[in-house]
Amino acid sequence: MPLRVVYLYRNLTRNLSRTLLTCCAVALPMTIYVLSMAVIKGIDRFLDNSAKQLRLVVGHKTSIINPLPRGHRAKIEALDPTHQRIMSICGVRWIGGTVQNEPHPLSTLAVEPDTFAQTFSDYYLTTEEMADWQRNRQAIIVGRATAQRFHWNVGDRIQINPSVPPYTPFEFKVISTAPKAIDPITNICRLDYLEELTKQAVTIVPEDWKLQGWVSFFFVKCGSQADVDHFRVAIDALFAHSPDETRTQDEKTFINEFIKQQFDLPRNLMILASLTVFVAIMAAANTMSMNLRDRMNETAILKSLGFSGRVIFGLIQTEGLALCLSGGLVGALTPYVLFTYSPLRNFTVPLIQTLEIQPIVCVQAMGIALVIGMLASAWPAWVGLRLPVISALRNLE
Amino acid sequence: MALPLKYHWRNLFVRKATTVLTILVIAAVIGVFTWVTGFNSALKSSLAVASDDRKILVLKRGSTSETNSAIPVDEYAKLNQLTEMARDPNSNEPLLSPEMMTQLSRPRIRDEGKTWGNIAMRGVTDAAFKVHSNVKLISGRQFSTGAQELIVGATTARQFSGLNIGDELQLGYSGNREYTIVGTFSASGGPMESEVWGYLPSLLNSYNRTMYSSAALRIKDGVDPERVLKEIEGPAIQMSAWTEPAYWKAQTENIGKYLVVTSILVTAMALAAIFSIANTMFSMVAGRTREVAMLRTIGFSQTAILAGFVIEAVFLSVIGGILGCIGCMAWLAEMGNTKDMFGASSFTSLAFDIHLTAWTVGTALAAVVIVGVVGALVPAMRASRVAVISALREP
Numbered sequence: 001m002p003l004r005v006v007y008l009y010r011n012l013t014r015n016l017s018r019t020l021l022t023c024c025a026v027a028l029p030m031t032i033y034v035l036s037m038a039v040i041k042g043i044d045r046f047l048d049n050s051a052k053q054l055r056l057v058v059g060h061k062t063s064i065i066n067p068l069p070r071g072h073r074a075k076i077e078a079l080d081p082t083h084q085r086i087m088s089i090c091g092v093r094w095i096g097g098t099v100q101n102e103p104h105p106l107s108t109l110a111v112e113p114d115t116f117a118q119t120f121s122d123y124y125l126t127t128e129e130m131a132d133w134q135r136n137r138q139a140i141i142v143g144r145a146t147a148q149r150f151h152w153n154v155g156d157r158i159q160i161n162p163s164v165p166p167y168t169p170f171e172f173k174v175i176s177t178a179p180k181a182i183d184p185i186t187n188i189c190r191l192d193y194l195e196e197l198t199k200q201a202v203t204i205v206p207e208d209w210k211l212q213g214w215v216s217f218f219f220v221k222c223g224s225q226a227d228v229d230h231f232r233v234a235i236d237a238l239f240a241h242s243p244d245e246t247r248t249q250d251e252k253t254f255i256n257e258f259i260k261q262q263f264d265l266p267r268n269l270m271i272l273a274s275l276t277v278f279v280a281i282m283a284a285a286n287t288m289s290m291n292l293r294d295r296m297n298e299t300a301i302l303k304s305l306g307f308s309g310r311v312i313f314g315l316i317q318t319e320g321l322a323l324c325l326s327g328g329l330v331g332a333l334t335p336y337v338l339f340t341y342s343p344l345r346n347f348t349v350p351l352i353q354t355l356e357i358q359p360i361v362c363v364q365a366m367g368i369a370l371v372i373g374m375l376a377s378a379w380p381a382w383v384g385l386r387l388p389v390i391s392a393l394r395n396l397e
Numbered sequence: 398m399a400l401p402l403k404y405h406w407r408n409l410f411v412r413k414a415t416t417v418l419t420i421l422v423i424a425a426v427i428g429v430f431t432w433v434t435g436f437n438s439a440l441k442s443s444l445a446v447a448s449d450d451r452k453i454l455v456l457k458r459g460s461t462s463e464t465n466s467a468i469p470v471d472e473y474a475k476l477n478q479l480t481e482m483a484r485d486p487n488s489n490e491p492l493l494s495p496e497m498m499t500q501l502s503r504p505r506i507r508d509e510g511k512t513w514g515n516i517a518m519r520g521v522t523d524a525a526f527k528v529h530s531n532v533k534l535i536s537g538r539q540f541s542t543g544a545q546e547l548i549v550g551a552t553t554a555r556q557f558s559g560l561n562i563g564d565e566l567q568l569g570y571s572g573n574r575e576y577t578i579v580g581t582f583s584a585s586g587g588p589m590e591s592e593v594w595g596y597l598p599s600l601l602n603s604y605n606r607t608m609y610s611s612a613a614l615r616i617k618d619g620v621d622p623e624r625v626l627k628e629i630e631g632p633a634i635q636m637s638a639w640t641e642p643a644y645w646k647a648q649t650e651n652i653g654k655y656l657v658v659t660s661i662l663v664t665a666m667a668l669a670a671i672f673s674i675a676n677t678m679f680s681m682v683a684g685r686t687r688e689v690a691m692l693r694t695i696g697f698s699q700t701a702i703l704a705g706f707v708i709e710a711v712f713l714s715v716i717g718g719i720l721g722c723i724g725c726m727a728w729l730a731e732m733g734n735t736k737d738m739f740g741a742s743s744f745t746s747l748a749f750d751i752h753l754t755a756w757t758v759g760t761a762l763a764a765v766v767i768v769g770v771v772g773a774l775v776p777a778m779r780a781s782r783v784a785v786i787s788a789l790r791e792p
Contacts, residue, residue, distance in 0.1 A: 015683075018676055025422075025672040032662050062572045063500040064515065064744065065464060066604075096461055103647065105461045165467055167459025243571040260512055261739045261746065265655060272429060272662055279425050279666060283673040286418035290680045293412070 004315065011291070011319050018287060023327040025283035026372065029276035030331025030365045036269040036276075037364070038335070038357045043259060043266050049182045050251040053122055054228050057254040058218040058235055061245035067093070067214035068244055073112075076220060076235055085227040090119035091215035093191055096163030097170075099150060106146065108160060108187040110194040112215075113137075119221045123188075124180040132175040137193040140172035145184035147177040160187070162194075170197055191215070219251070277368060280327070284376035288320050292380035299384050300392030309385040316384045320377025321370055328369020332362040400697060400705045408709055412681070416713065419677045423717025423765060424724060426670040430663050431725040431761040435751045436736065437656055443749045444645050446531065446587030450622050451483075452641040455612040455629055460637070462648060463498040463517075464744055467608040468636065475634045476612055481620040485527055492615035494524040497597055499604050500745055501568060503557035507733040514737055516553055517592045517745035518568075520600035528613045532589060537562040537580030542596050545603070548580035550590035552748045556735050560593070569603035576603075588645055591737070591748040649747065652738050667768055674772025678710055682780040689780050690788035699781040706777035707770055714769030718762050726753055 012019050058076070060066035073089050080086040090112050097106040113133065117125055123141065125133065133139045140160075142152055152158055152174050159169045172189055195212055220235070222228045232248045239246045249257075259265065292299070299312055336357045338344050409416050455476060460466035473495055476482075482491045497520035504510030519525075523542075526532055540546035547566070554560045564578045576595065584590040601607065616625050622640050629638035639647070682689070689702055697705075729751060737748035 017679055021672045021676040021679070025669045025676065028665050028669040028672070032665050035662070062568070062570065063502060065500050066570060096465060098459075098461065104650075161459050163459065163461045163465045165457075167457060245572060257512065258739070261514060261737070262651065262655070268659070272659070272666075275425050275429055276662075276666055276669075279422050279669055279673075282418045282422040282425070283669060283676070286415055286422070286673060287676060289414045289418065290412075290676070294680075294683075 004318075007315065008318055008322060011295075011315075012322060015291075015294075018290065019323065022284060022287040022323055023330060025287075026280045026324050026327025026369060027331035027334070029280035029283075030328050030369055031335050032276040033273045033368065034332050034335045034357060034361055034365050035355075036273040037361045038339075038355055040266045040269055040273075041358065041361060042356060046182055047252050047256060047259075049122060050255055053120075053251060054222045054225065055119065055251040056220040056222060056228060056232055056235070056248050057251050058220060058246050058248045059216070059254075061236075061239075061247045064216070067216055068218065068246065070112075070213050070215055072239070072244065072246070073218060075238060076218065076231075079231065079234055079238065085223045086231065087221040087223055088115040088118040089221070090115040090219045091191065092217045092219060093194065093214070094164075094216045095189075095194060097160040097187075098163070099158075099160060100169075102150075105163065106160065106187060107143075107185050108162070108189060110189050110191040113190040113192060116188070119219050120188075121221075122180075122182060123176075123178050125176060125178075129176045133190075136173055136175065137190055137196070138171060138173045139175045139190060141176045141178050141181075141188040142174055143181070143183060143185040143187055144177045144179055146187060147174070152177070166198060168197075170194075220248075277372065280324070280369075281372050281375050284320065284324050284327075284372055285379070287323065288316070288377045288380045291319070292316065292383060296387070296392060299387055300389055303387060303389045304393060309387070312384040312387070313381045316381035317374065317377050320381070321373035324369045324373030324376065325366065328366045328372070331369070332365035336362050399701050400692070402708065405705055405709045405712060408681070408685075409712055412684070415677050415680060419673055419713055420717040420720060422670050422673045423714055423768070424720035426663070426666045426768075427718045427721025427761050427765050428724040428728070429666060429721075430764060431722050431753065431757060432728065432751075433656065433659050433663050434760050435725070435729075435753055435757045437660075438754065438757050439736070439749045439751045440649065440652060440656075443586055443588060443590075443747070444642070444649060446585045447589070447645045448642040449531075450640040450642060451616050451618070452528065453614050453616060453622065453625055453629070454639045454641060454644045455614065456610075456637050456639070458630070458635055458637045463496070463611045464500070466498075466610050468610065468612065469608050472634075472636065473609055473612055476614065476629070476636075478633065479614070479625065479628060481616050481625050481628070483615045483617045490524070492524065492528050494521060494528040494613045495597060495609045496521055496525065496611050496613060497600055497604075497606060497608075498610035499600065501566065501593065503559055505737075506556060506558050507735060510558060514557060514746040514748075515739075515744055516557060518547075518600070519589075519592050519594050520597035521594050522597050525594070525613065528615050529584070529589060530615075531583075531585045531587060532594075533583050534580050535583045537578075540579055540594070540596050543599065544596070545574055545576045545599055546579045547576050547593050547595045548582050549578055550592050550594075550748075551581050551583050552586070552590040552735075552750065553592065553746075554581055555750070556591075556737055556746075556748045570605045574603040586749070588648075588747055591746060649738075652747075667764070670768050671772040674710055674713065674769060675776060677713070678706060678773045678776035679779070681709065682706065682776045685780075686783055686788045689783045690785045693783065693785045694789070702783075703777045703781040706780050707773045710769040710773030710777075711766055714765045714772075715762060718765030721765070722753065722758050722761055729753070 060068055070091055073091055076089055093110045095108050095110050097108040117130055154174050154176060156174045158172050158174060161169050222231060228250055235248045236246050302312060339355055339357050456466040457468050476493055482493060484491055499518050500515045501518050502513045502515055504513050535551060540548055549560045560578060562578055566576045568574050568576045616622060626638045629636055692702060734751045736751060737746040
């Protein structure tokens with residue numbers, strides 16, 4: 001056994017540049033794989049969390065930009081007089097917004113304050129934050145990545161210019177940066193505050209902008225998955241043939257539609273990750289075939305000395321596995337360390353801030369590296385196994 | 398004296414397995430590279446059409462796109478005071494177009510209606526065709542004023558179902574107004590080709606609106622656009638104004654970010670390809686030490702040997718590059734070359750077609766040559782420095 005280990009070590013180090021280049025050619029695709037999977041898993045976690053929350057999203061049937069009357073809430077609530085199947089309903093209005101001298105648009109939602117905490121329990125507001133939320137109409141919960149980007153802290157007074165009428169700056173007081181919320185970007189403020197500020201605008205902006213008493217969506221928190229399935233149909237049936245017909249989707253489907261229209265990142269990254277694995281297989285197979293060819297004579301001698309074909313097969317396979325595992329280890333650990341422990345983590349780029357490389361992805365990458373090693377050395381190992389000793393020895397230079 | 402190209406070409410087939418595996422690595426990398434370049438180029442060429450800085454888009458101050466902008470008619474009227482506005486040579490009317498923006502949802506053709514996209518629907522008057530001068534009717538007829546009729550951008554008609562001439566759509570705020578599609582228009586492949594247009598007063602009425610979303614205007618030749626932007630944003634008018642290229646740049650900023658991420662990953666893949674080529678070339682050099690020594694003995698210079706190995710790597714890379722481009726073409730043919738993506742804050746789809754143009758293929762092949770040269774340089778230098786006497790003594 002030790003002899004085989006020594007032989008393996010010598011084989012790997014006899015052409016160091018080849019070993020290092022192959023390690024790099026495997027490590028880089030593995031890094032791409034780990035980063036791609038981290039993004040995909042992050043999106044999956046987001047979607048899974050949405051599915052777990054048992055929420056429905058009710059929007060206008062004709063377009064997402066058409067608002068719904070707030071009166072719909074009472075009608076939807078009336079579908080379940082027991083309040084056991086529809087736990088809570090929260091109306092949400094998109095106000096977007098920008099910060100002074102900062103052109104990039106924000107994601108800000110104004111929500112009905114009384115039902116927000118129950119409907120969006122995955123924001124995990126503390127008792128103190130809840131009290132602040134209820135007490136202060138100017139309260140705003142800012143996404144932690146957004147807070148970091150603009151250096152906003154709890155207690156700060158901030159100004160946001162809304163992207164909807166009256167377009168004049170709104171002043172808020174930060175009451176939380178929602179450290180446990182799965183969405184690190186979106187800011188949440190109170191709808192009653194928005195309506196109070198837009199009251200004045202109603203005199204100058206015609207009624208058709210629907211500033212008072214309208215919301216973009218309703219989020220309906222259900223008691224069980226069966227209730228989600230039931231009310232998805234029941235709500236649309238309730239408003240069918242009315243002037244404000246609805247389109248109800250579960251939250252996961254609703255968010256997924258947005259993701260698909262934004263470059264369809266998960267699908268494209270999955271294709272990229274698959275291709276990088278292919279690249280790594282080809283690169284490693286190339287090295288293993290070069291190694292076999294260079295050592296054909298040596299293999300023939302080993303066989304003539306009595307080493308069986310199975311041993312030769314094992315030696316070549318082990319070499320391929322060791323080579324690819326080394327590459328996989330470097331490729332998987334580099335992004336893990338970079339995005340977990342290095343100052344890169346503090347970059348105020350949302351994609352980097354939200355990128356969480358889970359150890360399981362690294363383990364998967366190393367597993368794939370092992371499979372790459374196995375596949376890459378399969379043909380050379382098979383040739384080694386079947387190598388006819390006499391003819392191979394005849395070719396000795 | 399240089400080594401004949403035939404010699405390099407034949408050398409590639411001495412170690413067939415190595416050659417094939419290296420070519421496959423390069424093909425995979427260049428396939429992805431070509432797709433990303435094609436995507437980028439399609440997006441850029443679509444935006445290049447919207448690069449008329451004589452055209453100014455006016456939004457309500459504070460809004461970030463036409464979708465969330467609302468301009469009351471009396472505020473819109475303030476734009477008439479702009480003296481820099483161009484005028485129609487026939488009617489002497491100012492080239493100022495009031496516009497309304499709303500959306501309609503349609504199923505995508507490429508996935509047989511599994512997913513739907515939000516399409517921008519613009520309410521316009523005759524003035525729009527003078528301000529957006531690249532918009533031309535290509536089939537059917539113009540919508541009649543007052544009738545519930547629409548014309549559809551050619552790109553969006555290809556992407557989404559139910560948008561052909563003669564098709565009827567239930568539109569309006571409550572989806573109870575029946576509109577008929579009567580024509581298809583081109584906008585030279587620009588972002589407006591992803592839209593549906595209808596008569597402004599009809600659409601305002603159907604969507605219970607009284608305010609415009611935006612205004613588009615054309616300025617006189619020779620007038621500095623920046624001056625006009627300042628005037629519109631100034632105290633007399635108090636609205637926000639963008640030149641057409643600046644507006645579309647902002648709307649596609651999100652797409653640009655995704656492309657940057659993908660490009661970084663493709664660059665990492667290209668590095669892996671460089672390592673793979675270097676590995677192959679080192680192996681070629683090691684296997685041909687005596688041959689190289691022989692070539693040096695019969696008079697070939699170090700430079701010729703160095704160039705020879707680089708040429709072999711370039712051959713290898715170009716074959717891989719061509720295969721990669723063919724692979725990308727096959728992918729686009731099989732999976733469809735039409736794409737649509739959300740604008741940053743308009744929430745409407747910007748549709749475009751990815752085509753492998755001569756420029757895209759040329760860029761891919763240029764990139765692959767660079768990859769080949771970089772990968773081969775160190776091994777080739779090693780080959781050119783072979784100690785002739787000791788190499789010839791080797792068994």
